[in-house]
Amino acid sequence: MKPRPLLALAAAGALLAACGSPDADAGTRTLTVFAAASLEASFSEIGARFERAHPGVDVGFSFAGSSDLATQITEGAPADVFASADEPNMAEVADAALTAGDPVDFATNVLQIATPAGNPAGVTGFADLAAPGLKVVVCAPQVPCGAATRTVEEATGVTLSPVSEESSVTDVLGKVTSGEADAGLVYVTDVARAGEAVTGIAFPESARAVNTYPVAALRDASDAALAAAFVAFVTGPQGREALRDAGFGTP
Secondary structure: OOOOHHHHHHHHHHHHHHOOOHHHHOOOEEEEEEEEHHHHHHHHHHHHHHHHHOOOEEEEEEEEOHHHHHHHHHOOOOOOEEEOOOHHHHHHHHHOOOEOOOOEEEEEEOEEEEEEOOOOOOOOOHHHHHOOOOOEEEEOOOOHHHHHHHHHHHHHOOOOOOOEEEOOHHHHHHHHHOOOOOEEEEEHHHHHHHHHHEEEEOOHHHHHOOEEEEEEEEOOOOOHHHHHHHHHHHHOHHHHHHHHHOOOEOO
């Protein structure tokens, strides 16, 4: 007996659906990415692009200081991908055999001085940050931006006396934009993202502490193929474009 027209149409529709993309017939899949706080703007853009390229995928982010994220991962927090603002924190995760493969370097960043808009304290360079009475905020030493600050201090012989040490670069920037600090050490990408809310001051000594950013899929990812695809996307043309637009350098 010949199939009825409606039944034939339904069968054809089912066949077309079965031949569609894997994402389409697998339902919504969630990818959890732990990423350094300084990557929030660029990775949010990369995540949106990845979702458009992979229908049915929802990318969720946890942005924080790289040291905090590395600790969470080694303590069992569920995540699929880790992107660190430095190599030592990624090494902590890799040394614990928690990455699915070798981490891949995908970006570089350098420090820049951020002051409230207009630079009311008249900061001109790194040495000025040691001036008595100047309220300076930096990242804590275990955070990549804090480690970079220490490297510059050691290289220049300039010792800072910060009024606070924050757990992420975004917290430092928040202290500056709120007027709680006269100056803060953040990344050049953070100054660019803040726009007119801050005044950025480049200083040549920042070249002494270039941070390299690695990314890796994690061993216990809920979807190993999807995690690997995201890493490839970050290091591919679209990821590189978003990172370059945010001010990151190429490793």
